[in-house]
Amino acid sequence: MSERIATMIGKEEIAKRVQELGAQISNDYKDGSLVLVCVLKGSFVFAADLARAIDSNLRVDFLGVRSYGEGTDSSGVVQITQDLSRPIAGEDVLIVEDIVDTGLTIAHLMDLFRTRGPRSVRVCALLTKPARAKVQVKIDYLGFTIEDRFVVGYGLDFAEKYRNLPFIGVVERS
């Protein structure tokens, strides 16, 4: 069986949207103490591009989370694989996610971060897939709403493959 990746969102379209999100975030966080939290692994590409599209002062931290493993369905258990390197008490946290699918990961992170006393917590997600939502979480900055397909590329994986594709695509098997 061979696999082919069909483009869903091209790299120019992604780049344009990332610049727009960056401009909006720069405007909203003019004088705060912004911490961009890159949710590993999937957000590493989006967060790297988004950080460079924001011209406010910020620091970057990383949090490792895993619930999908090798398949295309959430296990329902959100495992923290790596914690933040510093406290976030009193800071304006912006969680950067590649995708909000069932919403379980982001809901878990919102609950976790709120126990640490940040000044604010917001969410920036490149993609959301409302057809699969199991919990509702407000996305403050959103790139694209997508249909119910398992997507790869621009950081997103299928069984750890395809994170390096420069666009968002869907796997087609023949």
Ligand SMILES: O=P(O)(O)OC[C@H]1O[C@H](OP(=O)(O)OP(=O)(O)O)[C@H](O)[C@@H]1O
């Ligand atoms: O809304 P949900 O259904 O919870 O899905 C979204 C989460 O799932 C993926 O992570 P994954 O567990 O695949 O880890 P990875 O980022 O290391 O690939 C993705 O990067 C999000 O963090």
Ligand code: HPA
């Ligand atoms: O559609 C998806 N693709 C890759 N990883 C994911 N994690 C949640 N949804 C997805």
Ligand SMILES: [Mg+2]
């Ligand atoms: Mg994954």
